[in-house]
Amino acid sequence: MRRNRWLQKSWKNRILVFVSLPWIFLEFGVPALAQETLVKEVKIEEITVSRKEDLATGIQKDKRASLQMPTDKVLEQIPGLQMIKRGNYAWEPTIRSLNAGQINVTIDGMHIFGACTDRMDPVSSYIEPNNLQRISLNLSPDFGNYGGSIGGGIDFKLKQSEFSQAPTFRGSLGTGFESNGQGIQTLGSLEYMGQRISLQANAIFKKSENYHASNKEEVLFSQYQKWNAAISAAYKLNHDHELHLNYIQDEGRDIGYPALTMDVAFANAKIASVAHHFHRSSTHQGLMHWQNKVYYNFIDHAMDDTQRPADQVPMHMDMPGQSRTIGFYSEARFLLPLDQLLDIRLSAYQNQLSADMTMYPDVGSPMYMFTIPDAERRHLSLDLSDKISFGSRFTTSINSTLTLSASHLFSEEGKAQLSGMLSGDDPARMDFLWNLNLRGDYTLDNHWGLSGHLGRTSRSASLQEYYAFYIFNRLDGYDYLGSHRLNQEKAFNANLGINFQQGPLQAEANAFGYFFRDYIAGRVLSDFSEMTIGANGVKQYQNIGNARLIGGELSIGVQIDENLRFRSSNTYSRGTDEQGNALPLISPFQTVNTLYWSLRGFHLDAEFQYDAAQQHVSLEAYGESPTPEVALLHIGGRKSFQIGRPLLTASIKIENVMDRQYYRHQDLMKIARPGRNIIAGLMLGF
Numbered sequence: 111m112r113r114n115r116w117l118q119k120s121w122k123n124r125i126l127v128f129v130s131l132p133w134i135f136l137e138f139g140v141p142a143l144a145q146e147t148l149v150k151e152v153k154i155e156e157i158t159v160s161r162k163e164d165l166a167t168g169i170q171k172d173k174r175a176s177l178q179m180p181t182d183k184v185l186e187q188i189p190g191l192q193m194i195k196r197g198n199y200a201w202e203p204t205i206r207s208l209n210a211g212q213i214n215v216t217i218d219g220m221h222i223f224g225a226c227t228d229r230m231d232p233v234s235s236y237i238e239p240n241n242l243q244r245i246s247l248n249l250s251p252d253f254g255n256y257g258g259s260i261g262g263g264i265d266f267k268l269k270q271s272e273f274s275q276a277p278t279f280r281g282s283l284g285t286g287f288e289s290n291g292q293g294i295q296t297l298g299s300l301e302y303m304g305q306r307i308s309l310q311a312n313a314i315f316k317k318s319e320n321y322h323a324s325n326k327e328e329v330l331f332s333q334y335q336k337w338n339a340a341i342s343a344a345y346k347l348n349h350d351h352e353l354h355l356n357y358i359q360d361e362g363r364d365i366g367y368p369a370l371t372m373d374v375a376f377a378n379a380k381i382a383s384v385a386h387h388f389h390r391s392s393t394h395q396g397l398m399h400w401q402n403k404v405y406y407n408f409i410d411h412a413m414d415d416t417q418r419p420a421d422q423v424p425m426h427m428d429m430p431g432q433s434r435t436i437g438f439y440s441e442a443r444f445l446l447p448l449d450q451l452l453d454i455r456l457s458a459y460q461n462q463l464s465a466d467m468t469m470y471p472d473v474g475s476p477m478y479m480f481t482i483p484d485a486e487r488r489h490l491s492l493d494l495s496d497k498i499s500f501g502s503r504f505t506t507s508i509n510s511t512l513t514l515s516a517s518h519l520f521s522e523e524g525k526a527q528l529s530g531m532l533s534g535d536d537p538a539r540m541d542f543l544w545n546l547n548l549r550g551d552y553t554l555d556n557h558w559g560l561s562g563h564l565g566r567t568s569r570s571a572s573l574q575e576y577y578a579f580y581i582f583n584r585l586d587g588y589d590y591l592g593s594h595r596l597n598q599e600k601a602f603n604a605n606l607g608i609n610f611q612q613g614p615l616q617a618e619a620n621a622f623g624y625f626f627r628d629y630i631a632g633r634v635l636s637d638f639s640e641m642t643i644g645a646n647g648v649k650q651y652q653n654i655g656n657a658r659l660i661g662g663e664l665s666i667g668v669q670i671d672e673n674l675r676f677r678s679s680n681t682y683s684r685g686t687d688e689q690g691n692a693l694p695l696i697s698p699f700q701t702v703n704t705l706y707w708s709l710r711g712f713h714l715d716a717e718f719q720y721d722a723a724q725q726h727v728s729l730e731a732y733g734e735s736p737t738p739e740v741a742l743l744h745i746g747g748r749k750s751f752q753i754g755r756p757l758l759t760a761s762i763k764i765e766n767v768m769d770r771q772y773y774r775h776q777d778l779m780k781i782a783r784p785g786r787n788i789i790a791g792l793m794l795g796f
């Protein structure tokens with residue numbers, strides 16, 4: 111009770127922060143098979159020009175949505191990205207169903223790690239579209255992915271400060287409402303651009319009550335509220351050199367997780383960086399670009415079971431967690447003879463992760479233990495990428511990452527707790543990792559293009575996989591133990607792409623395969639007894655041998671006439687372990703088909719989405735049961751009005767028009783998703 115009163119008081123103070131408020135439209139689409147890399151990009155803000163060498167094809171600008179859209183929904187709409195859901199907040203991104211330690215999620219190249227042992231706080235929950243210029247998805251580990259990984263990564267590119275010859279102010283203000291859950295949000299941004307100085311601020315506040323599934327069935331513990339604010343400053347030292355400062359603070363409060371046994375009292379992030387940029391005109395050979403950044407971030411997370419009814423809480427617990435990361439990177443791009451582009455990056459970080467649990471039994475004194483016993487990772491990486499063009503038709507790139515990764519327990523208390531399990535072993539680890547990727551792109555003629563990619567990747571286990579101590583996994587109902595004896599997980603990755611373009615038609619198809627060795631998953635320890643009341647038993651992270659993940663993607667875009675466009679995105683993947691068990695949390699076949707219509711400043715879209723049933727599951731090995739198929743319809747409309755210089759945009763969207771009862775295969779505990787939901791927004795850009 112005391113905690114609640116404290117929360118309310120602190121909220122009142124903090125809402126005062128929301129004086130300034132932002133922004134407009136998010137432009138989003140799938141580039142046709144990007145020839146540079148397998149980068150799919152979401153652009154935020156109409157006015158932004160991306161520096162990336164993406165193909166400005168028709169498919170690129172397929173989708174616009176308000177910046178008011180939550181990060182999770184933006185991510186969910188990118189083909190190849192699927193989200194694991196534990197509630198209405200903080201969904202966890204997966205790339206082609208690869209997740210957690212297998213992918214890198216970074217903010218402008220900064221490594222940052224959630225502090226929750228139940229994975230309630232993926233990195234993407236601490237960032238808002240309002241903070242961002244764009245989102246980059248790398249489907250394979252390439253240079254855009256900081257420090258190597260198995261399954262590529264997501265990098266959230268922060269808004270870039272710009273300079274202007276004449277001093278310029280601009281800003282935005284917006285508000286939004288959702289009928290389902292009575293969600294409200296207010297957001298804004300302000301920006302000053304001068305010749306040498308640039309300043310930016312943006313902020314958002316949002317709050318939602320419990321949402322309702324179809325037929326107005328309330329989903330308890332699905333509420334949330336948060337604020338996020340960012341400030342940045344840039345100073346132009348001279349023609350070529352710039353200094354950049356950036357700070358983001360994100361604070362979530364009273365967040366419900368209907369798929370879990372606990373909620374969140376608070377989830378806070380503080381993310382700071384200082385960077386130096388050097389740019390030179392690209393017509394010269396030699397150094398084109400050099401960037402150095404140092405950063406620090408701190409995540410503070412506390413779970414809360416005090417709001418749950420007593421019969422759901424066999425024993426009250428406090429479960430806080432903290433994550434601290436300090437790091438730097440230095441990257442440079444060189445233009446070499448024969449149009450070669452050479453990228454080099456040296457990066458390092460240190461992450462400290464601590465989580466503990468205090469149990470309060472009805473009788474007797476509280477019991478305390480670590481769930482992550484003060485674990486630390488030091489990571490040093492060298493990324494190299496070289497792109498060479500042979501004539502105008504054939505481009506090849508080679509990309510490599512070399513990494514030293516050291517993991518250990520940094521406190522005596524942490525070591526003491528694990529010592530019983532270690533039988534004298536030192537749990538410290540040192541791993542040398544290497545990744546090598548080759549890519550080739552060949553243009554056959556004006557219509558057809560081909561691409562191929564082969565890669566060898568590896569990762570060290572995450573700190574959770576090394577050192578977890580009785581962390582409960584809701585999916586299979588087991589308590590998990592880490593193991594410092596884990597081998598590196600390795601994968602061989604192959605990708606084949608073909609793209610076609612003629613007149614109004616564009617199409618792109620990809621087939622991919624990931625072939626794992628020493629795949630890391632939980633295996634039952636039959637002579638251990640569980641700690642969590644009601645758990646099925648104890649599992650330990652182990653190398654379970656080989657596993658494979660295969661699949662494909664197909665995108666089609668058609669410009670039917672001047673005002674009418676159609677896009678279809680289709681994805682499929684299938685995962686199997688060495689024993690023939692289906693891997694968990696693999697999305698079934700999904701197709702998203704959208705018709706866009708614009709006339710006299712009105713933009714309308716209708717989206718038909720179908721998820722096939724997922725029958726390829728393993729109850730025994732991973733605790734999963736089948737998921738039925740679902741078909742959904744969403745419609746939206748938008749119109750902008752010019753009022754002098756300011757631009758006012760009104761938008762409305764109806765999600766799940768037919769009020770279908772449904773969930774997706776990656777929704778934990780098969781909690782029903784929202785029924786019909788009307789979302790209205792107003793944005794003013796000035």
Ligand SMILES: [Cu+2]
Pocket residue numbers: 226227228229230231374411412413
């Ligand atoms: Cu948590």
